[in-house]
Amino acid sequence: MATFSDTGLLLLITLIKIAVVVSVMLTSIAYLTWLERKVVARIQSRWGPCRVGLYGLLQPLADGIKFILKEDIVPVEADAFLYWFAPFVGFILAFLSIAVIPFGESISIHGHTISFQITDLNVGLLFIFAVTSLGVYSIALAGWSSNSKYPLLGGLRSSAQMISYELSLGLAVVGVVMITGTLSLRGIVDSQAGFWHIRGLNTFIPHWNIFVQPLGFLVYFTAAIAETNRVPFDLPEGETELVGGFHTEYSSMKFAMFFMAEYANMITVSCLATILFFGGWHGPTFGPYLLRALLPSFWFCLKLFCFLFFYIWMRGTLPRFRYDQLMAFGWKFLFPAGILNVLATSLVVAWTSSS
Amino acid sequence: MLILFYVCAVLAVLAALSVVAQRTPIYSALSLIVVLCALAVVYLLLDAEFIAVIQVIVYAGAIMVLFVYVIMLLNAGREEPSQRSRMARWLGAPLLAAFLVEILIAVWNQFPAGNSRPAGVLNAGPAAIGHLLFRNYVLPFEATSILILVAIMGAVVLAKREF
Numbered sequence: 001m002a003t004f005s006d007t008g009l010l011l012l013i014t015l016i017k018i019a020v021v022v023s024v025m026l027t028s029i030a031y032l033t034w035l036e037r038k039v040v041a042r043i044q045s046r047w048g049p050c051r052v053g054l055y056g057l058l059q060p061l062a063d064g065i066k067f068i069l070k071e072d073i074v075p076v077e078a079d080a081f082l083y084w085f086a087p088f089v090g091f092i093l094a095f096l097s098i099a100v101i102p103f104g105e106s107i108s109i110h111g112h113t114i115s116f117q118i119t120d121l122n123v124g125l126l127f128i129f130a131v132t133s134l135g136v137y138s139i140a141l142a143g144w145s146s147n148s149k150y151p152l153l154g155g156l157r158s159s160a161q162m163i164s165y166e167l168s169l170g171l172a173v174v175g176v177v178m179i180t181g182t183l184s185l186r187g188i189v190d191s192q193a194g195f196w197h198i199r200g201l202n203t204f205i206p207h208w209n210i211f212v213q214p215l216g217f218l219v220y221f222t223a224a225i226a227e228t229n230r231v232p233f234d235l236p237e238g239e240t241e242l243v244g245g246f247h248t249e250y251s252s253m254k255f256a257m258f259f260m261a262e263y264a265n266m267i268t269v270s271c272l273a274t275i276l277f278f279g280g281w282h283g284p285t286f287g288p289y290l291l292r293a294l295l296p297s298f299w300f301c302l303k304l305f306c307f308l309f310f311y312i313w314m315r316g317t318l319p320r321f322r323y324d325q326l327m328a329f330g331w332k333f334l335f336p337a338g339i340l341n342v343l344a345t346s347l348v349v350a351w352t353s354s355s
Numbered sequence: 356m357l358i359l360f361y362v363c364a365v366l367a368v369l370a371a372l373s374v375v376a377q378r379t380p381i382y383s384a385l386s387l388i389v390v391l392c393a394l395a396v397v398y399l400l401l402d403a404e405f406i407a408v409i410q411v412i413v414y415a416g417a418i419m420v421l422f423v424y425v426i427m428l429l430n431a432g433r434e435e436p437s438q439r440s441r442m443a444r445w446l447g448a449p450l451l452a453a454f455l456v457e458i459l460i461a462v463w464n465q466f467p468a469g470n471s472r473p474a475g476v477l478n479a480g481p482a483a484i485g486h487l488l489f490r491n492y493v494l495p496f497e498a499t500s501i502l503i504l505v506a507i508m509g510a511v512v513l514a515k516r517e518f
Contacts, residue, residue: 082381082385121404122404122480123404123405123408123481126405126408126409126412127408129408129412129416130408130411130412130415130416133411133412133415133416133417133420134411134415134416136416136420137385137388137420137423140420140423140424140427141381141385141423143427144381144423144427152427152430155427156424156427156428159420159423159424159427160424162420163417163420163421163424166416166417183481
């Protein structure tokens, strides 16, 4: 039995971890919006935010104050409870999935092992899928409860889109699960340590899943972009055709909550891509103990940043899909590709484990 | 743990009552989602993480989304209580009571007092379920999958005939 002091210490550490992760997330979201505006501006030969602070670095703060001070408008015909509930649930769910993401290797201080992860579920991967699959309600209910035409269309589109692409998303990771044989995110990262050995020869190519699951990764990342409603799959918002889609009627902090949930989801799926296909926190570690302890988290953040940059880069590059093209692409290309990947992987796994 | 169980159990029962009592279809659907999520937490308390997560993914995340989607598509509004069936009003409550008593007796026979299983002995990890599903019950499993495939094809054929 754990003594009270142990339980208390564990609780304290967990609370501190939650506080750190949430504050880091909120800051990252704020500066992700800044980064996005800066990079997209660069792509389009503009300046982007440059007035508030050096290089516009205080712009997210100014935006935050603006959102808080703005009037919160609720349409007369809206369903008051669900109108309030939708952004709230989206925000909560977006932050819930961060709980199982491992950000770095465990370190031990005075005999206590502290892992860079709030909790390690043995079905962590499925937990993230469960939480993201509930996220669709936020958008669908926002569209419905506004009681207005464009939001309703946006909500309908997003429900259909998210159901369709969730299948491909789930199929894409089956390959990784089959190779690593675990659903725990920590276990998946641990299995990617070291280098590939071909015929007993060390190749110095890192032992990442991307090298054996390239198709799985492509399907995963494409479906993930669709799941997070980003360009070129941002049909639910589609400002040129639906004004603003599901959040047309929202203002003030409620709108900001949708915004923050969207960016939090971007960060989550990028974390997952890093963990599943790019070896998580694995990378060269060297130097004194402190550096050795912090470098894994640095590699993790670097990989994460590359994915987020890719997201923004695509937004500046690609036009939006047409709706029927989106559905045809999801069902007739991405879904079969996912099944093919599962089939091929299972054949190889069966082959290698039997011989 | 016990407190969490009681909170979730009460929440599940209240939400289940709300599914029936709500007049607006979308609130009924949402109440059903609350029931499913509360049950998922109960599974979690029984150390069946896999079942809990699958419950949320399949029922709350996939099937109920379709329900909500259809309700939104039809834009179903408030429903008026119908006054047609007089039999339902008089027979409903006694039949419900009989049904509840029946279930109570069945549960009582299955788990006599003092013989309840302690939480945590249930081996319900993904590997254990996979072994059961693909070794002991592989025939029913495959039969079900073929049944679902036939149902999907039937739905496609029926939908195509409209054009």
